[in-house]
Structure formats: structure tokens, C-alpha cells
Amino acid sequence: MPQCENFYFKDTNFGELKNIIKSHNAPNAIIVLSGGEPLLHQKNADFKDFLRFLIEQNRQVHFESNGTIEPDFKALPELKNCYFALSVKLENSGESKEKRINARALKSIFANSKGAFYKFVLSGADDEIREIKEILAIQNAAVWLMPLGASKNELEITAAKVAGLAIKHGFNYSDRIHIRLWDNKEGV
Template sequence: MSLLEVNEIFGPTIQGEGKLVGTPSIFIRLGKCNFRCEGFSVEYETPSGIKKCSCDSYYAVDMAFKDQWQKMTAQDVIKDVLQLEPNYKIDIVITGGEPLLYWKNEEFQNLLKHYVENNYKVTIETNSSLNIDLSETYQKQILFSMSVKLSNSLEPLKKRININTLTKIINETDGSYLKFVIDEDFKEQASKEIKELTAQLPKVDVYLMPMGDTAKQINENSEAVINLSIENGYKYCDRLHIRVWDNKRGV
């Protein structure tokens, strides 16, 4: 049996960004990613002392942190989540890393099936670059929050854009959406790339969010991103978790 590599399970907290911002949620963060996103320039140090750059979830991306991840079955995860659940049906958010690396994993599908069939609202936060099939009814009831990476991630175009997967998710699920994190310096190029991408896709909601891993950086970028949203008919979304807690983990 192939187990899930779980970086952390935390909550109850709020969903900090995207379509369900402000919604009480429990997060299941899986380890492993198919991207490095060095262009996001979050500096960190590995357990062995090597300095690197990546995204703000580097501890779930870099295999150097693998020893901190816990190997779990779906039932192990469900049991741990149950200890955190309040007395109402809270949303479940599966994030990473890149959760779709586990799509063909039986334990991952068992986890999704359990929550969907027990009437939880399930969101998967994904870069949507991997090939997946949505052959089961419960899979089509998941909300996919698709953080497609733009050129500022420094990942190659062919690797980061998967039109087939994006089209499949948009057409076969209800309400799945695109979201992009942008700073003031990148806004013109971001606008061009998002237009080129959405021209190849079915109609889909686009959310723009300010880049930064501190409240100060969010403030510095928010006005430019709001203006870009207004200019293009996109939706602006703040990043509440960073505004309240900076980049503190587990909240």
C-alpha cells in the first residue's frame, strides 16, 4: 500500500484566499511538489543548513524536509482531522506541495471519497499541471482552486501550463476557478499571460491576489492588484491568513 506523505494537518482556521475566503476550514497539507518556483524568492534554509529559494510552502515542497513528513493512510488522516473538527461540518482543504501527485494513490482517493460522500465541502489547491481523470462522481464534486504558475515562477511554460487538465476540471466540476498571486512589478506581464491562458479555456472565474508573505508586503501590492482586477473584470481576493498571521505555520 502506497501511503500519503503528510506535512501537516491544522485547524480549525479560515480559508485565507480564493473563492471561499473566510470560510472555517481544516487543512491537510501533503508533501512533495513537481515545481520549485525559485522565482518566488522566498529564502529558507534546509535542515542540513543549505540556503535556497522557493515558494512560501517550501517545507512541503523540498524533499530535504521529507523526514518531517508523516506517512499515513486515509484512515489515519481522517482520525487526526476528527480530533480537530468543531461541532459543525467544517470545510476540508487539501493542499501541498502538489496534491495531484497523489491522484492515482488509492489512499488519496479513499480520503476524497470519504469527505465528499459524507457531505463535506472539499477543496484541492493545485497548480493543475498534471494529467488527471475525473471518472468518479465524487471527484466531480470537488472544488479545484487552480493556482496556475506564470513566468515569474521561473518554471518552463510547457511544464506549468496543462490546457487539457484545466479544461477537464473547468468542464467537469462546478465552480472550480483560477487564482494568481501577483506583485506590482509583474502586473503588466501577468495580465498578458492570464489573457493568453484564458483565451484557450472555457469560461472560468479568475481571482487575483497580492504577493507577499508578510502583511506589509500584501499592503504594498494590493492596490496595484485591485486595479488590475478592475481593468480586466477579474475578482480581487485578499490573503487573510498572511494579513493576520504573516507566514506563520499551522493557522
């Protein structure tokens, strides 16, 4: 299994990003592009150059996206070599359905990327499963459920309920290990 390494970048140019990757001697590392919505930057020249560099270096690239922005697979064909973890927002986010669900973007990602799956952070309420099934009706795929909680105490309240829902509905369960290990510490 490849080593996993995350890089967060903001206001960084292509040269700096390239140097970060070269300075880490981890050729099998998975590069995860996250931090808000990374596809907002798909027209940015530094972003394009960085993605091309990663693909040319045979790096495995994963996007963490909310699935609301359709990737431009024609203008940036390197996106076809990437994986997507899609955290489509549910009603509990407070966003309108029109802002949080883009059927065209979801279908495009699944049709054109190297691979994609859904991951949802849940409180454990049954209506969240109804919403997930509505999203799966748009585009079916593997689902990972994670418990809601910004602290160990909050996580403890929801973990068992969410694991139960995963078992009941045949979904995968993933704990939020960074919270279990570091509680509500930022930057981990």
C-alpha cells in the first residue's frame, strides 16, 4: 500500500509546489489536493502546471471535492488520471439543494476520472441515509460514512450510530482518526 502524504497549499506558485514534492523522497506517496474546493483552481496556470508535473512524475493524485464543480477534462486531460473523494453536502450543511448537488459534475467525474467514491460525515440520523440514496440515484458508487464530531467527545456520541447505519445499509465506515488522536487540534 502506498504511503499517504498530504500537502496544503495556498498562494503558492508552481515552482514552490514542485520543490515541495522534490524535497520529499517519497516516490510512492499519494498526493491529496484538498483544502476547500481544489477544483476552483483548475483554470489557474500554476495549478495546471502542478497537476501536469505530478502526472508526469507518475504520482497518484487524489482530489477531495464536494462535487459541485465540473472538472474540465478536455482542457486539463491530466484530471483523467486522478481519483476523487466526493463529499457531497447534505441538508444538514444549511446549503440549498441547488448549491450542494450538481448532477452533471458528479456524472462527469465518475465517467472521466480514474476512480471516485463518496464520503459523507453524518450525525447518525435516518434522513441522512435518504439523502445519500437520492445522490446514489444520480450516480451510484461506493459510499464511506464517517461520524460527525469536532472533538473526541462529539465523535463518541455519533460513531456507534453511524457505524450502525453503515452496517444496516451496506456502506463502508471510516472513523475520523485525526480527531481520536489529536482531539480538536487544528492543522493535523
